[in-house]
Amino acid sequence: MADNAELESFRRQWREEVSRRTRPSRPEPAQPKPSRSSAGPSSHLPPVRHEPLEHKEEEDEGGAASVDHGEIVHGVGHLSLGPSDEDAFHSHVPRKEPKSALEHFERAVEKEAEGNLGDSLQLYRKAYRLDSAVDKTYRDKHFAWAWKKPAQAPAPSASAGTSSTGQQPADEPTIIPTPELIASFAHLPISPAEPIIENTPPPPCPIAKVPSEVLAEILRHVALVDPASFCRVALVCKRLAYHFANEQRIWKRLCQGSEFGFKAMHYSFACDIYGLPEYTLGSRYTPFPHSMPVQIPEPLSSWGEVFQMFPRIRFTGIYISTVNYTRPGASSAYQSVSWNSPIHIVTYYRYLRFYPDGTVVYLLSTVEPLAVVPYISRENVKVARAISQKQQHRQGPDAGASDTIPPVAMGALKHAHRGRWRLTKPAPASDSPDETPQSDPLSEYDSLPVKSQSREEPDPRDLIIETEGSSPKYMYLLQLSLRSVSVSKPTNPNMKPPNPSKNTKLVWKGYWSYNNLTDDWAEFGLKNDRAFVFRRVRGWGMH
Incomplete structure (x- = not known):
């Protein structure tokens, strides 16, 4: 009898512990955060019962695919830009495994933003198993400020309304x-x-006594070193914000310069696909030359807008296209029911790194950006190919050249393609009769299948890229177009939507393969491909 009593006591304790663990925890709702200013981040809310497979990128008015919720809210996980506008393409400290439902949900959002839909789907399922209302807890923690309703002023009484009709309150700003x-x-x-x-006395501030002319010269040097740092200077104080907005000489110097401006843009190919320069007798075209008076193109009103909105390739980072699609898997030979067949989630990435001399590195790989982006360069591609050729000839690789490059990145870089790029030359103004009209951006490719489809005016946002093919007899042609990242309207009507980043997206217009032996063109399908999005990398493009 004593044994039975102890057994029953053990069973009762075990049931209580199981019920306590399986009971979903109901955390207290987070205190709403104070409303942010109009310059705050976008207030997108994650969907209820989030299913990654149901969300597809919608086409914007320019044909670009909009960024999904995870990318707008959190950036691209480790690739997102922080307040210091720096990159995060480096190794991180190992993170602890998630335990609570909220931690699983937050990790799932990060994985989805990185493009790992398989891992994110598993984490979403674990989070909902632990707490069916975890999405509400997530919104209360991260987005309470976004949907907080503005306080409504109390309705005035009838007696007060008659006396203060037509008068504005004194405390209203x-x-x-x-x-x-x-x-x-x-x-x-x-x-x-x-x-x-x-x-105690405050520290000295020598810059407070500097004249405006000297201050503008200092800001000019800052802008030529890094335009992003020049933009962050405007957040220091009101005086520097004034110079940032009104010093048109600095913005004009940026536009006409070869550091980050349009003198580094190429409107005709400056080299071949292997990087060998092509010399011309005349000077290359630039939209804002130093040798003659230039005007701000309409409808822009300042040189700051020209630098931000005029089509321009960025050299301080990399353009990444994350591609996800699903395909059915083979059913088991021991099961006759087809509804239990697996579904595979396929993820791969396309990378584009541009150089001011007109060359480009193009890479298609399944390796995640965090593992390969810091090593994408022309020099590393050359090293990776040399090591691959030595291995094919059964010779030991040069250990000294590959010590700094991880094997995963080295294996991906040997498949990278060298190439060249150019923008479409803008059409001449209508009031210049001596200018000849600009031809189609693909007019040099006489046998291209799409050549006869349209003869519209060339779009200055179009980008043409030629790269190596899978073998020496092939050449790849990519036609892309510069766009801006679309920003949705915030849920709070009193909040102003943030300004979208300009020239940070490359949308697809066409992708072809050319056979040098048979002079034939073949077009690649772009059913699953998505637009390229720019991500800055620390130290790239700095002179």
């Missing part, structure tokens, strides 16, 4: 246009930093 607000910062002093220790 006056809203002035942004240009006037920035112009009011012109003569404001540069405030020094707060004292390190309370009730």
Whole structure:
């Protein structure tokens, strides 16, 4: 009897423990955060009962595919840009395994943003098994500020309404246009930093006494070193924000320069697909030359807008296209039921790195960006090919050349293709009769199948890329178009949507293969391919 009593006691304790563990935890709702300013991030909300396979990129007005919720909210996981506008393409400290439902859900969102739909789907399922309302907990934690309703002013009483009709409350702030607000910062002093220790003199601020002319020259040097740092200077104080917005000489120098401006853009091929330069007798075309007076193209109104919105390739990072699609798997030979057949989620990436001399590196690989992006360069591609050829000839690889490159990146880089790029030359203005009309951007490819489909005016946003093929007899031709990342409207009507980044997306227009032996063109299908999105990498493109 004593044994039975102990056994029953053990069973009762075991049932209580199991019920306590399986009972879904109901965390207290997070306190709503104060509403952010209009310059805050986009307020996209993750979908309820999120299913990654049901979300496809929608086409915007320019034919570009919009970014999914995970990419808009969190960037691309480790590839997202932080407040310092730096990259994160480096090794991270090993992270702890998620335990709670919320931690599983947050890890699933990160995996989906990176393109790992298989891992994200498993993490979503685990999160919902632990807590069926985990998506609400996630929104309460990360997006409480986005859907918080603005406080409504109390309705005035009847007696007060008759006496204050037509009068504006005294405490209501006056809203002035942004240009006037920035112009009011012109003569404001540069405030020094707060004292390190309370009730002690503040540290000196020598820049506060610098004249405006010298201050503008300092900002010009900052802009020529890194335009992103020049933009962050505007967040320091109101005086620097005024110079950032009104120093058109700095923006014009950026546009006409070869560091980051349009003098580094190529409107005709400057080299062959192997990187050998092609010399011409005349000077190359540039839209804003130094040797003659230039004007701001319509409908733009300032050189700052020209630098941000005029079609321009970026050299300070890499363009990445994440491709996901599903395909049915083979059913088991021991099962006759077809509904239990597996579904495979296929993920691969396309990488494009541009150089100011007109060359480009193109890579198609299943290796994730974090493992291969820091090593994508022309020099590493040459090393990877040399090592691959030595291995084919049964010779030992040069250990000294490959010590700094991981084997995973080395295996991917040996399949990279060298190439060349150019933008489409803008059509001449209608008031210049001596200019000959610009031909079709693909007019040099006489036998291209799409040549006869349209003869519209060339789009200055079009980008033409020629790369090596899978074998020496093939050549690949890519036609892309520069676009801006689309931004959805915030859920809060009082919040202004953030300004989208310009020239940070490359959408597909065509992809062909050319046979040098038979002079034939073949077109690749782009059913599953998505647009390229720009990601900055630390140290790239800096002179």
